[in-house]
Structures are given as C-alpha cells and as structure tokens.
Amino acid sequence: MHILNKDxxxxxxxxxxxxxxxxxxxxxxxxMYSCSPNSYQAMLERGWRRFGRMHFVPECNxxxxxxxxxxxxxxxxxxxxxxxxxxxxxxxxxxxxxxxMTMEHLxxxxxxxxxxxxxxxxxxxxxxxxxxxxxxxxxxxEYAKEFLYMRDNKLIGxxxxxxxxxxxxxIYCYYDHDxxxxxxxxxxxxxxxxxxxxxxxxYIYLGYWIKDHYSMGYKEAYTPFEVLVNRPSLDEExxxxxxxx
Numbered sequence: 001m002h003i004l005n006k007d008x009x010x011x012x013x014x015x016x017x018x019x020x021x022x023x024x025x026x027x028x029x030x031x032m033y034s035c036s037p038n039s040y041q042a043m044l045e046r047g048w049r050r051f052g053r054m055h056f057v058p059e060c061n062x063x064x065x066x067x068x069x070x071x072x073x074x075x076x077x078x079x080x081x082x083x084x085x086x087x088x089x090x091x092x093x094x095x096x097x098x099x100x101m102t103m104e105h106l107x108x109x110x111x112x113x114x115x116x117x118x119x120x121x122x123x124x125x126x127x128x129x130x131x132x133x134x135x136x137x138x139x140x141x142e143y144a145k146e147f148l149y150m151r152d153n154k155l156i157g158x159x160x161x162x163x164x165x166x167x168x169x170x171i172y173c174y175y176d177h178d179x180x181x182x183x184x185x186x187x188x189x190x191x192x193x194x195x196x197x198x199x200x201x202x203y204i205y206l207g208y209w210i211k212d213h214y215s216m217g218y219k220e221a222y223t224p225f226e227v228l229v230n231r232p233s234l235d236e237e238x239x240x241x242x243x244x245x
Contacts, residue, residue, distance in 0.1 A: 007148040068228035112174035
C-alpha cells in the first residue's frame with residue numbers, strides 16, 4: 001500500500017480480486033469527509049464508486065474486465081416482462097429518504113447475504129452495526145438516499161442510491177428472497193429508471209459490469225447502456241460509448 005498524499009488517497013496493490021478467485025487487483029481509494037455534487041458527478045463519470053465516505057476505482061494493471069456502465073435513461077423502453085414486474089409490485093410501497101439503520105435493516109441485510117452464500121457461495125458473516133453505518137449511512141451528503149420497499153408494513157428491500165441533478169448512482173440493493181415472485185432486485189432498478197425519466201436525469205450508473213459473470217453479468221439486461229472506454233484521471237476527458245450487444 002502506497003500513501004499518495006495527506007488527503008487520504010491511497011492505492012491498495014496486489015489484493016485478492018473480488019470477482020475472480022485467481023486474480024489480483026489494484027484499487028485506488030479516496031476517503032472524503034465531504035464530496036460536493038459537482039465533484040461526485042465528475043468522479044462518477046470517470047468510473048468511481050462510493051461506499052460511505054470511501055470512494056474507489058479499479059486500476060488493475062493486468063485486467064480490464066470490470067467495465068463502468070450507465071443506463072441511457074432517455075432511450076430506455078420498458079419491455080413487456082419489465083412492465084409485468086412493475087405491475088406485480090403495484091402494492092409494494094416505496095419510501096425515499098436519507099440513509100438510516102435499524103434492526104430491520106440489519107436483519108434483512110444478514111438474511112439476504114446468508115441466502116446468497118447458499119445460492120452463489122458469497123462469503124458471509126453477520127454485519128456489525130458499525131460496519132453497516134460506515135458503508136451505507138455515515139456519509140450524510142444531500143444526494144445520499146435509501147429506497148425502502150415495504151409490503152404489509154414489513155421492510156422487504158433496501159436500495160442505497162445517490163441522486164444527483166444529472167445522474168443516479170445505484171450503490172447497493174438487498175431484499176427478502178421470501179418475496180422472490182416480486183423480482184425485487186429488478187424492480188428496484190426499474191423504479192429508479194422511472195424516477196430518472198420523471199426527473200429528466202440522463203443516466204443511471206450501475207457500477208461495474210463484467211460480461212457473463214455470475215454476479216455482475218445481469219446488468220447488460222438494462223439496455224441501451226454506455227460503457228466507459230478509457231480509464232481517465234479526474235482531470236482527463238472521458239470516453240463513453242454505446243455498447244452494442
């Protein structure tokens with residue numbers, strides 16, 4: 001690990017890759033106590049992601065499989081199957097508010113990850129309140145929101161979302177697989193697309209897409225989308241191109 005400057009920016013080198021067991025990765029981090037909407041917009045456009053006050057971007061020297069992607073909201077048209085998902089959730093209530101933490105959040109988070117451990121062999125251990133707070137609640141910027149999905153007065157899904165004037169960033173989503181028939185993960189993204197259309201927000205950033213990956217490949221279903229072709233620094237121009245499936 002090399003400390004680059006006193007602004008708490010550093011690169012973690014040769015770490016185990018989160019997506020490929022035999023690969024290593026290099027990740028640049030910026031720990032920021034505050035990040036203005038304009039600064040955050042510029043970082044999103046250059047492939048950065050955020051968890052709490054920690055922002056990060058991959059800088060792997062030997063691999064470029066993680067591709068930053070964003071949904072083209074204006075040209076997005078809901079398919080028949082997507083409209084069925086939306087219709088199935090006509091009784092699912094959505095509340096948008098600043099991020100929070102309750103026992104309901106923690107219990108649902110653990111239930112989701114325990115299920116994914118069985119289904120996809122994700123690593124699992126119960127999350128500590130302090131860890132959840134640092135990752136999802138601690139940064140109290142105005143654009144930080146949580147989408148709460150409720151059914152029968154019960155919390156069944158949570159999506160952490162950043163809402164900027166010119167972008168929505170989908171950070172993370174977890175939900176109750178007891179409601180699998182509602183396709184809550186898909187519904188959450190569709191709900192964000194509908195909101196972006198209503199607010200004339202041009203793009204929804206879904207983070208990193210890895211084609212055909214068992215956990216990350218699903219994102220290509222939300223077409224049309226654009227991919228970041230280059231890996232620009234914060235003072236370089238970006239090159240986004242429409243991806244042709």
